[in-house]
Amino acid sequence: MDKKSIPLLMKQIGENAKASLALLGTSTTDQRNKALSLAAQCLREQTADIISANKKDIDSANTKGLTPAMIDRLRLDGPRIEAMACALEDIAALADPVGRVLAEWERPNGLLIKRVSVPLGVIGVIFESRPNVTADAGALCLKAGNACILRGGSDSVHSSAAIHDCLVKGLVGSGLPADAIQRVPTTDRDAVGEMLTMVDSIDVIVPRGGKSLIERITAESKVPLFKHLEGICHTYVDKAADFAKARAIVLNAKMRRTGICGATETLLVDSNADSNVLQTLITDLLDAGCEVRGDEAAQKSDARVIPASDADWGTEYLDAVISVRQVNGVDGAIEHIGKYGSHHTDAIISEDEKAIADFSNKVDSAIVMINTSTQFADGAEFGMGAEIGISTGKLHARGPVGVEQLTSIKYIVVGTGQTRP
Numbered sequence: 293m294d295k296k297s298i299p300l301l302m303k304q305i306g307e308n309a310k311a312s313l314a315l316l317g318t319s320t321t322d323q324r325n326k327a328l329s330l331a332a333q334c335l336r337e338q339t340a341d342i343i344s345a346n347k348k349d350i351d352s353a354n355t356k357g358l359t360p361a362m363i364d365r366l367r368l369d370g371p372r373i374e375a376m377a378c379a380l381e382d383i384a385a386l387a388d389p390v391g392r393v394l395a396e397w398e399r400p401n402g403l404l405i406k407r408v409s410v411p412l413g414v415i416g417v418i419f420e421s422r423p424n425v426t427a428d429a430g431a432l433c434l435k436a437g438n439a440c441i442l443r444g445g446s447d448s449v450h451s452s453a454a455i456h457d458c459l460v461k462g463l464v465g466s467g468l469p470a471d472a473i474q475r476v477p478t479t480d481r482d483a484v485g486e487m488l489t490m491v492d493s494i495d496v497i498v499p500r501g502g503k504s505l506i507e508r509i510t511a512e513s514k515v516p517l518f519k520h521l522e523g524i525c526h527t528y529v530d531k532a533a534d535f536a537k538a539r540a541i542v543l544n545a546k547m548r549r550t551g552i553c554g555a556t557e558t559l560l561v562d563s564n565a566d567s568n569v570l571q572t573l574i575t576d577l578l579d580a581g582c583e584v585r586g587d588e589a590a591q592k593s594d595a596r597v598i599p600a601s602d603a604d605w606g607t608e609y610l611d612a613v614i615s616v617r618q619v620n621g622v623d624g625a626i627e628h629i630g631k632y633g634s635h636h637t638d639a640i641i642s643e644d645e646k647a648i649a650d651f652s653n654k655v656d657s658a659i660v661m662i663n664t665s666t667q668f669a670d671g672a673e674f675g676m677g678a679e680i681g682i683s684t685g686k687l688h689a690r691g692p693v694g695v696e697q698l699t700s701i702k703y704i705v706v707g708t709g710q711t712r713p
Contacts (some may be wrong), residue, residue, distance in 0.1 A: 302486035309414045309439040313467035321388040331462030332377040345454040361611040404706040409699040411437035413495035420501035423451035427677030428678035430473040436698035439635040446479035451493035474657040488513040522608040523553030524634040528625040530642035533563040545665040550566035554669030589618035607630040637669040658691040
């Protein structure tokens with residue numbers, strides 16, 4: 293696409309989103325739910341076409357030399373497409389987040405005041421390689437009565453287009469405007485730059501991607517953001533941990549899917565734990581095919597451990613690589629996470645209630661896990677149907693951003709003729 297035409301393209305997309313938002317305001321819950329159900333049905337019916345489109349992206353990714361973990365994030369197959377369809381149906385089954393009376397009270401002068409949930413408006417979602425974000429983000433925005441503009445990365449361009457086609461068919465089939473869920477049709481980065489300045493048509497932007505993308509959007513955006521920063525997630529194994537639990541959780545937290553933001557990137561082990569704990573956990577990881585980069589204690593436990601550099605403690609690998617460090621109890625773990633963490637998800641494995649309470653209260657992360665895997669950091673696993681991202685900020689939304697987090701509030705004040713003295 294000619295770069296000169298991108299500003300005009302994005303302006304039109306913004307205007308279309310605003311126009312569809314007005315129509316969404318008169319839509320019913322049943323209409324929005326029907327659109328999601330029809331889109332889920334379309335995903336199932338067009339599974340072969342989606343896989344064919346995905347193959348183009350996979351072939352391109354192999355040509356570019358993307359890592360196996362990144363290709364896994366990109367790959368779609370029958371079960372993953374079925375999971376997307378089920379997520380749309382789960383979102384449809386959620387209670388309508390719009391129009392809820394969150395609180396109401398009566399003033400001494402007789403005024404009745406209500407705080408009511410309303411859609412945020414037009415939501416821009418900028419993401420990179422995971423094509424399922426197209427379905428999740430579009431569905432969540434629609435359920436909450438919002439219009440959305442989706443700008444996926446070049447790695448998933450064919451997959452995202454095929455998925456978006458199903459969302460549009462769902463909208464049209466339920467009598468809703470096709471422009472309620474739009475996809476930016478160009479991979480030119482200038483389109484991102486335009487989105488970041490569209491204050492007249494976009495109410496909030498949700499960025500999902502690597503560090504460089506997030507840094508650029510944070511620096512340039514004139515539109516408010518729900519930041520989804522790096523997932524530098526930690527699992528801390530306390531001296532009072534149940535060893536069998538710890539082994540199973542650590543292996544799952546790192547190796548179930550290494551390319552997701554909830555994967556553990558750093559393992560912290562209490563220096564006061566039994567001497568075989570550190571060695572066994574490291575051996576389990578190495579035997580599972582994970583590269584281990586560790587401090588001196590970790591290196592002594594197994595000759596296969598690579599010395600960790602200072603940069604390793606703040607790295608989101610998104611691959612079968614983990615950094616391992618021995619720390620002085622729960623306070624040492626809290627200190628390490630405070631210095632190197634990204635406020636995403638951190639876990640403690642312990643049977644000591646005081647250690648658990650200290651960790652939970654002092655670790656300043658959006659999600660704190662207790663005796664379970666960091667891989668559960670996911671909106672669907674939280675019962676939210678899906679999520680548009682994990683917000684690591686503190687304003688408006690934090691943690692998994694689901695349908696409730698995609699609403700704002702308004703106050704409705706009901707009087708009987710009162711005038712203010």
